[in-house]
Amino acid sequence: GAVVSQHPSWVICKSGTSVKIECRSLDFQATTMFWYRQFPKQSLMLMATSNEGSKATYEQGVEKDKFLINHASLTLSTLTVTSAHPEDSSFYICSARSQPGLLPSYNEQFFGPGTRLTVL
Amino acid sequence: RKEVEQDPGPFNVPEGATVAFNCTYSNSASQSFFWYRQDCRKEPKLLMSVYSSGNEDGRFTAQLNRASQYISLLIRDSKLSDSATYLCVVNNNNAGNMLTFGGGTRLMVKP
Numbered sequence: 001g002a003v004v005s006q007h008p009s010w011v012i013c014k015s016g017t018s019v020k021i022e023c024r025s026l027d028f029q030a031t032t033m034f035w036y037r038q039f040p041k042q043s044l045m046l047m048a049t050s051n052e053g054s055k056a057t058y059e060q061g062v063e064k065d066k067f068l069i070n071h072a073s074l075t076l077s078t079l080t081v082t083s084a085h086p087e088d089s090s091f092y093i094c095s096a097r098s099q100p101g102l103l104p105s106y107n108e109q110f111f112g113p114g115t116r117l118t119v120l
Numbered sequence: 121r122k123e124v125e126q127d128p129g130p131f132n133v134p135e136g137a138t139v140a141f142n143c144t145y146s147n148s149a150s151q152s153f154f155w156y157r158q159d160c161r162k163e164p165k166l167l168m169s170v171y172s173s174g175n176e177d178g179r180f181t182a183q184l185n186r187a188s189q190y191i192s193l194l195i196r197d198s199k200l201s202d203s204a205t206y207l208c209v210v211n212n213n214n215a216g217n218m219l220t221f222g223g224g225t226r227l228m229v230k231p
Contacts (some may be wrong), residue, residue: 108166
């Protein structure tokens with residue numbers, strides 16, 4: 001149980017295009033989903049926290065108009081990188097957390113397999 | 121100062137060796153602690169939680185020292201398959217249950 005998928009697993013696009021990444025919790029309902037970014041040889045950096053049905057909370061330095069997050073259901077959150085540029089090339093990873101009082105444990109985050117974005 | 125600090129390594133050890141990783145965290149209000157393992161180009165996977173009393177899972181032993189804000193991971197009898205990056209992760213439960221990742225320590229186990 002507690003499986004999180006991401007789609008696509010990798011994408012290559014031209015500079016200026018927009019890219020949408022999907023994060024799905026396959027066997028549980030995720031009240032909260034987190035979006036991380038990881039540059040080569042660096043750690044995961046939290047970009048934003050997304051709660052179902054409400055606006056995402058962005059970390060300092062992350063442009064909300066550039067990284068659009070939609071969490072329309074308890075099993076799906078999307079991250080859209082708008083007008084992507086080469087410096088946006090990175091490994092984007094989502095994680096999902098269940099609801100308090102339900103399984104899987106609320107205290108654990110379950111990670112998707114990541115999406116590798118390359119902007120030419 | 122980073123919230124969670126780790127020696128990036130790499131630690132190059134022979135098979136069968138015992139290796140220890142350390143991690144320090146700056147937020148004294150942190151309440152939950154974990155070690156994750158991340159393989160190259162993959163997502164991080166939970167290795168084990170870290171409890172104040174110390175805990176062991178097979179060849180892996182984790183310890184927490186709240187007074188010194190220090191976490192450790194000991195791997196005994198290293199296997200080739202242990203080669204990965206080990207991430208020290210702290211959860212400040214008062215901040216919406218968000219995880220803060222250390223930079224990771226890279227381990228390479230050689231035959």
